[in-house]
Amino acid sequence: MPRKNSDTKLVMKIAFIGAGHVSTALGLYFKNKGFEIQGYYSRNPKSAQKSAQLTGAHPYASPEKLINDSEMIWITTPDDQIENVVRHISNLPVPQKKDKLVVHASGVHSLSILNPLKEIGYQTACAHPLLAFSDAVSAQEKLNDVWFGIEESKEENPKLVDFFKKSGNKTVTIDSGKKIIYHAAACVLSNYLVTLLNASYQIFEKSGMPKDDIQKATRPLLQSVIDNLKNKNCKDALTGPIKRGDENTVRMHIESLSTFMPEMKELYTLMGEETRKMLQEEV
Numbered sequence: 001m002p003r004k005n006s007d008t009k010l011v012m013k014i015a016f017i018g019a020g021h022v023s024t025a026l027g028l029y030f031k032n033k034g035f036e037i038q039g040y041y042s043r044n045p046k047s048a049q050k051s052a053q054l055t056g057a058h059p060y061a062s063p064e065k066l067i068n069d070s071e072m073i074w075i076t077t078p079d080d081q082i083e084n085v086v087r088h089i090s091n092l093p094v095p096q097k098k099d100k101l102v103v104h105a106s107g108v109h110s111l112s113i114l115n116p117l118k119e120i121g122y123q124t125a126c127a128h129p130l131l132a133f134s135d136a137v138s139a140q141e142k143l144n145d146v147w148f149g150i151e152e153s154k155e156e157n158p159k160l161v162d163f164f165k166k167s168g169n170k171t172v173t174i175d176s177g178k179k180i181i182y183h184a185a186a187c188v189l190s191n192y193l194v195t196l197l198n199a200s201y202q203i204f205e206k207s208g209m210p211k212d213d214i215q216k217a218t219r220p221l222l223q224s225v226i227d228n229l230k231n232k233n234c235k236d237a238l239t240g241p242i243k244r245g246d247e248n249t250v251r252m253h254i255e256s257l258s259t260f261m262p263e264m265k266e267l268y269t270l271m272g273e274e275t276r277k278m279l280q281e282e283v
Contacts, residue, residue: 012163013038015070017063017085018077019047022105024136026074026129027055029143033167038070054136064092067100072163075104082106082113090116097121101159105129107183110176111151125160126151127171128183132190149174149182197222199267206261235278242275 014035016023019042027037039058042048048059060066067073067089075085082104094100098121102114107128114124128149133139148164150171164171174182204214228237241249250272257265 013070014072015066016040016074019051021133021136023076024051025139028140041066072101079106110179
């Protein structure tokens, strides 16, 4: 059973199968929250060693010893490897399975992918952090404010509840039958926002703005959009010609794109149509 320290907060030995940006950032963050990071296992030993070194943990040569030494085991491999990892764990000789909580951090896979482990005695859960992990060190600095997507379950797991109570992170419950569309929404926000920015940079460059200046010059504009969204819904945070009802400006934009960047016209038009729909929606 998990040990408790003098202030009755839950102390738990945490380990990771998979040693990339996500697991390293989580390890750094959970360590700062007072949890003990036991170690990392990866098919790439150098990755496990690097993550372990950063978090003051142990690199493991086998998942068997890692699981036996730990109480909470996070599976943070790429999504298409989780099923194989689960199959491998299910064949390992782990005597105290009922005391082990296995958590996968995938946004697309449901909790059911861990059913083979649940059936043989493990506790299981999924907890997807709503954050873009491009760099482990910078990501862990943002994790204080991150919400974790927790899949709806018939029974609340006390260990998981206590864990997030101590970490201080809020959680949002996801319908198990709609996990994939939840992940699609996260991808639209974190992936396609970058794609949209890249499209705007290309248009700025076509206007004659020096390429090397575009990102720096537009950063205050981007930050102002993010700031507007902090305390307003999307409709209220919106600015620009469609919000003002300036149809002539929109028409001029489309004509200009048709002349100079016809490949961008469809994207601009599509985003304009979605913007109009948003403005027509009732709050």
